[in-house]
Amino acid sequence: MSDPAAPRPSRRPRPAALAALALVTALTGCTAPAVPARAAGAPAAAPALDGVWRTDGYGTLVTIKGRTLKTYETTAVSCLPGAVTGTRAGAPGPDGTLRFTVPDSAPLTVAPAGAGRARMAFADNVGHHALRRAGALPANCGARPARDPRTVFDVFWLTFAENYPFFRAKGIDWNAMRDRYRPRITARTTDAELFAVLRAMIEPLHDAHTRVVAGPDRWFAGARPGTVLPTPAFTTRVDAAIAANLGPHTVQRHWAGGRLSYADLPGRIGYFRITQFARYTEEGDYAGDVAELDRALDAIFTRARTQGPTALRGLVLDLRLNGGGSDALGLRIASRLTDRPYLAYRKRARNDPRRPDRFTAPEPLTVRPHRGPVYTGPLAVLTGRLTISAGETFTQSLMGRSPAPTRIGENTQGVFSDVLARALPNGWSLGLPNEEFLTAGGRTFDGPGIPPAVRTPVFTEAELSARRDPALARARQLLAGGGA
Numbered sequence: 001m002s003d004p005a006a007p008r009p010s011r012r013p014r015p016a017a018l019a020a021l022a023l024v025t026a027l028t029g030c031t032a033p034a035v036p037a038r039a040a041g042a043p044a045a046a047p048a049l050d051g052v053w054r055t056d057g058y059g060t061l062v063t064i065k066g067r068t069l070k071t072y073e074t075t076a077v078s079c080l081p082g083a084v085t086g087t088r089a090g091a092p093g094p095d096g097t098l099r100f101t102v103p104d105s106a107p108l109t110v111a112p113a114g115a116g117r118a119r120m121a122f123a124d125n126v127g128h129h130a131l132r133r134a135g136a137l138p139a140n141c142g143a144r145p146a147r148d149p150r151t152v153f154d155v156f157w158l159t160f161a162e163n164y165p166f167f168r169a170k171g172i173d174w175n176a177m178r179d180r181y182r183p184r185i186t187a188r189t190t191d192a193e194l195f196a197v198l199r200a201m202i203e204p205l206h207d208a209h210t211r212v213v214a215g216p217d218r219w220f221a222g223a224r225p226g227t228v229l230p231t232p233a234f235t236t237r238v239d240a241a242i243a244a245n246l247g248p249h250t251v252q253r254h255w256a257g258g259r260l261s262y263a264d265l266p267g268r269i270g271y272f273r274i275t276q277f278a279r280y281t282e283e284g285d286y287a288g289d290v291a292e293l294d295r296a297l298d299a300i301f302t303r304a305r306t307q308g309p310t311a312l313r314g315l316v317l318d319l320r321l322n323g324g325g326s327d328a329l330g331l332r333i334a335s336r337l338t339d340r341p342y343l344a345y346r347k348r349a350r351n352d353p354r355r356p357d358r359f360t361a362p363e364p365l366t367v368r369p370h371r372g373p374v375y376t377g378p379l380a381v382l383t384g385r386l387t388i389s390a391g392e393t394f395t396q397s398l399m400g401r402s403p404a405p406t407r408i409g410e411n412t413q414g415v416f417s418d419v420l421a422r423a424l425p426n427g428w429s430l431g432l433p434n435e436e437f438l439t440a441g442g443r444t445f446d447g448p449g450i451p452p453a454v455r456t457p458v459f460t461e462a463e464l465s466a467r468r469d470p471a472l473a474r475a476r477q478l479l480a481g482g483g484a
Contacts, residue, residue: 048096049110049118053131056360057349058420058434059162060129062120063137064110069100072141073422075158076353078151079141080423084108106286124286125418126327127347127363145425149189152426153182156198156212159422162353163434169447170205177201191426195220198430208388209415209433221431224413224449227385230321237464238321245469246271255296256280256289262300267480268311270375271472272300273318274333277325277390286326293329298372301336306373314378314479316472317398320409320458324389327418334397335370337379342367344397346438362438367397379405380475383450384458387412393437395450400440406478407452409471414449454478 053062060082061072071082086100086108093099097111106124110131113119118131145151157178167174181197191214199220202210211221223229230238246252252263252271259276281288304310315337331344344365352358383395392412398405417433424430436444456470457463463470 048092048112049098052134052137053118053120054134055120056130056132057163057351058129059159059353061134061137061141062110062131064098069098069108069110072137074138074141075155075162077158078145078155078425079138079143080145080155080425081141083421083423124289124326124328126331126365129349130360147426148187149185149194149426150182150187152194152424152428153185153197155424156430157182157201159430160202160432163350163420164205164432165350165356165359165434165436166205166207166446167356170207172204192218195428202432207415207433208413209417209419209431211419211431213429213431215428224385227413230386234459235321238459241459241464241467241469242273242318242472244467245472253299255299256292260293260296262296265316265476267476268313269476269479270300270305270312270315271318272315274391274394275321276323277327277329277394279325289326289329290332293332297333297336297370301370301373301375303373306375312375312377314380315375316380316382316475316479317405318382318472319387319391319395320382320384320471322387322391322394324391327390327393330390330394330397331365331367333394334367334401336374337376337398338367338401339369339374339376340402341369342400342402343440344400345393346440347435348438349435359436365397367400378403378479380479381405381407382409382458382471382475383407383412383452384410384471385413385449386459387449389413389415392416392445392450396437396439396445399450406454406475407450408454408475408478409452409456409458411451412445412449414445414447416444416446 049064050066051064053064055062059074061074061079063070067088069084069086071084073080073082084102086102089099089101089107095112097109100108102108106122108120108122110118110120116133119128120131121128161174181201184197185194195212195214195218198212202212202222203220205222206224207222208224211219213219246263246265250263250265252261254261257280259274259280261273263271265271278289280292305312334344344367346362346364348359348362350356350358351360379398379401381395381398387395393416395407395412396416415433416437417435419431420434421429421431436446438444454474456474458471
């Protein structure tokens with residue numbers, strides 16, 4: 001997103017950027033037995049997936065009843081209505097899979113996965129959430145939540161305690177935070193005082209995927225130290241510096257309201273800039289994003305640019321001012337950059353409220369080649385601390401490509417997880433990460449971010465004032481030499 005710290009329900013433009021759950025992408029290849037067809041005139045059987053389910057990780061309950069799906073957000077002391085309400089679309093699939101439409105979000109599917117098991121997925125995300133049958137919905141899920149400031153504090157603290165994976169890496173004692181701040185909260189604590197306490201608790205995490213939102217004019221989102229969020233004036237200066245270094249006669253084509261742009265540079269080098277992985281159309285829906293992205297990719301990765309004597313000798317991918325969006329769109333771009341499948345990353349979520357070191361089984365996500373022209377030559381990827389979220393997972397998804405890209409610039413921001421967006425009992429909201437994106441070797445870049453192979457300044461005051469772009473210049477130099 002253009003402003004990664006703006007108050008919003010989640011990291012990715014979901015309800016399109018992660019609705020309260022950070023769920024997942026559509027499923028294929030389920031092996032559960034097919035639902036038998038009913039005899040003519042027989043009463044319609046209740047769908048096999050009706051009932052109450054609990055996610056592995058995420059602290060979420062899911063209820064399916066007839067044509068309606070609802071989510072509930074839980075901690076050890078609370079159960080609040082979630083942000084996802086789906087309406088079933090059409091009849092169950094041959095294997096019992098149900099498809100739900102969700103207002104302001106991508107379609108949601110739930111598929112059987114064995115006795116008492118199911119899998120849930122959002123079309124605009126990657127991976128899936130495992131579901132287990134959970135019996136009856138707890139009684140407190142239907143109760144009116146207490147708005148007492150102490151209850152709000154407890155739900156806030158527990159949501160982080162049960163889901164946040166990085167306390168040790170950040171050097172934060174979360175129990176000590178409770179002991180320090182809980183005595184300050186009383187029944188008479190004002191909203192301003194409560195907000196100040198909640199902000200003070202998460203600010204030391206320096207995590208761009210943590211936030212508390214009390215209203216349009218009272219919100220806080222973390223960031224890595226030294227991060228300066230882009231303003232319109234800053235973005236204008238960046239655009240001017242890039243244009244100056246592309247050359248006065250270079251023609252850039254734009255798609256998705258300028259969020260995607262491409263230019264052919266001398267020496268058969270391409271320049272592809274991506275500033276966001278979402279909101280490519282005015283409607284903001286995922287299907288529209290996919291269609292607009294494919295339109296741009298079809299125009300960029302032509303047979304002329306990918307095959308024969310006119311093929312590109314090198315491609316620059318510029319992600320230095322990328323605020324994130326849908327990981328699935330990132331993988332869609334990666335599919336145009338390879339002619340063989342390879343591991344993008346493995347995704348897992350924290351899965352024990354008492355143990356920050358317990359996770360779900362890592363799920364491998366694969367980059368699969370596009371059925372059409374693909375570019376397989378040298379690649380230079382420009383990154384910086386404003387390469388955030390889905391911009392980072394996309395960067396990580398290219399690390400297994402062959403030939404491997406050369407990363408140029410600065411470390412990315414260091415936040416990869418979907419944002420687990422939650423409501424508080426008083427109507428406020430919060431967000432936090434609860435996942436890790438792992439390399440094939442099991443490494444995560446959360447915190448420090450993905451480092452460059454070639455370190456150069458990125459959009460410093462000195463560089464912008466002089467309209468210099470050393471990262472772009474270095475990339476062009478390396479690619480002109482026949483490799484990166």
